[in-house]
Amino acid sequence: MSTSVVRDASVLARRNLEHIRQIPEKLTNVTVQPLMFVLLFSYVFGGAIRVEGGTYKEFLLGGILIQTLAFAMMQPATSIATDLQEGVIDRFRSLPTRRSAYLLGHYFAEMIGSIVTIAILCGTGLLIGWRTSASILSVAQGILLLLVFATAMIWLGLWLGIFVRSPDAVMGIGFIIVFPATFVSNAFVPPSSMPGALQWFAAVNPVSVFISAVRELFGNPLTPVTKHVWPIDHPVPAAWIYSVALVVLGVVSAQRQYKHRTTE
């Protein structure tokens, strides 16, 4: 990646950040919303759900982190769909800027948002009683995994936005994909309480694997595995394989879709 691509991407990322300065409400889904989820789930469900080997608050955080970062894919999807609908994309296309710099600019800006989200969630967690019982190195690996997962989600979001074309449709389609994927998982309740078919879904659902990996790396309680498949039995290596695969899928598909969309 040449330096000019990174430089141009930073200039373009500043544009997204400027949008946030103009419409600060855009930030609610990376700030207020995750905060609300932590508080709601831990105090509303917390009393009713028993978790082996720790407290519900400790259990919850891994789930909320992955769920929020997954939902964060809607933001890049909406931004890029809006750009593509307006004339502004023609301006960038007529400049001597690489195609990849434009997409990378969106990625940089969204990544800042995801880092803020992770910080807010972990900070709130610490305040209400979430603790890690793992080594520094293991926690660091957990955070790195979250960052790679966030990267994958942003690129998949960009792909979705380019594919869908309209910012309104992004919300609809995004919810249909992300809602079931994050709720039918081990995010909020142990899958052992679900009907058999859903237990299978939760077990093979990569979202569960990511959540288990984060819990394991943070030294937080894991749910007992009821349906055995290799990834959920070995969450950390499986989560790394999944993240790398999703990053590659996202980056390649977003670039290809963008090229396809802007060739006329």
Next chain:
Amino acid sequence: MYETLVRDTDQPVPQPPVGSGGVHVTGLGKRFGDLWALRNFSITVTPGTVLGLLGHNGAGKTTAIRILTTLSQPTEGRATVAGFDVVRDAATVRQHIGVASQQATVDGLMSARLNLQTIGRLYGMPRREARERGDALLEQLDLTSFADGLVRTYSGGMRRRLDLAASLMNRPAVLFLDEPTTGLDPLSRSSLWDMLRDLVSEGTTVILTTQYLEEADQLADDIVVLDHGETVAHGTPQDLKSRIGEQRLDVHISDITQLVAAQQTLLPYADSEPIIDEAECVITVPIKPGTRIVDVVRTLDDAGIDAIDVARREATLDDVFVALTHKTQTERPNNASPQEQS
């Protein structure tokens, strides 16, 4: 007039071959499904001159501009801009051109100043130079007092002017303007014309499209008239006017039922077929050189036609336009559905 543009060192700008700063187009065509939006378009634009592209809605003007500015791929033909091929060397072409599209392409959620700075930075300018260049253009386009306002709150004409400023950020060798003065008030329009004349006198090559024939007449050295993607005329404004007869006679009559009779009566004076405007009750006659108005009035009188007004004038591009597109419409009545012809 301006200081030299400092470019990013890791992006050396290939210099075009000497004497090829203009635009060369050969047999350019673009097909959308069954429709040829542009066909057999060939033109050479000498550096430091202005080409005006004229045509009705849907004639193919924007299609031509989009291909030449690398935004769209030609179906056939070739084009070089500032010496570089628009398909093979698209990235290099982009360094040498400025584009103001028909639809404004500025970011509504940023101020005018930030819009221009972002563009300057993407051309590889250092921050300070991008800011200064942007501010100078805002001043030139009379936008300084709104420079920090959100572009979303701009009026249509202000947005258009900002788009023009954006197209000039890199001091382009070739400037493409797609209907640049649509939506501008008369004052902004004439100051834009002055600005373009300055740019051209400094060596900028300009290709502009317009619906306003006066604009092409004022600015263009060379004019191409497009109709349904085909080039129906090409020449200097003067050529085009003399090709269809230099002088016109507008004959305004009182009785609409006499229009055809009047047209027949006027034929002996006509260089080519007189054109009837029913709404206005006017017949426009391209007159033979040396025609005397008294003779025309007497002939009309003898034929019992009541002429309210007979006025001689120089042909305008409007006349060229009406004559040319009128002709192609009568020659190709089924153009809209070519399949039915075969």
